[in-house]
Amino acid sequence: MKDIFIEKMYEWTRKPYQKYFKKNAPWKIDQTQLCQYPKDSLGFGLGTFLDKNHFDIQPKLEDHDIIHVLTNTGVSVVEEIGMQYYLLGNGKKSMYLFLVILSGTPFYPKRFRYFLQQYKRGKQALPFYYLDFSKMLFMPIQSIQQTFKI
Template identity: 75%
Template structure:
């Protein structure tokens, strides 16, 4: 039930977040075009992630799925919250991030150890949350992970 509530909260807030808070331009790329990148690249890895999870590219939210790829974070509700803890540790600050962390901590107090592990992982990595990943799609995933200690 709590997974359902968190997912509904996300669905209700996603559109206003995209429209009013995300200032970046949407990427000019189709999901199928991601497979034109080299097999070890971020673009190809993003394509695999999207297809494997039956997702489409979400306009202005493309970076979110890239973070999943780079950090090897799953898509369950508690893992999504853990990824926000990771980003907090990595230096990201936003109202939306704090909303997710607050609601996630309240709904998943039994995952607090996991959340703090993710926060520590994010803190140990070099700050990368602000990068323009659309310009990095042809780069090898492992090279990015190594460079930023992800």
């Protein structure tokens, strides 16, 4: 039940967040094009991630799914919260990040050790959350992960 509640909160806040807070332009690419990138590339990784999880590209939120690909983070509610802890450890600070952490953590007190582990993982990686991933789609995933110690 708590997963459904948190997923609904995400749905209610996603569109206003996209419209009013995300200033970047949507990427001019679709999932079919991504799946035609070289097999080891970030673009291909994003395309297969979207396909595997039955997702569509969310305009202006493409970076979020890229972070899933680079950090090998799943899409369950707990993993989504954990990814925000990872990003906090990596230096990212945003209203949405704090909203997810503050609203999600109390629902999962038994998973706090996992959240702390994700925070520490993010701290160990070099800051990468701010990169313009749209210009990196042809780069090999492994190369990006090694460069930034992800």
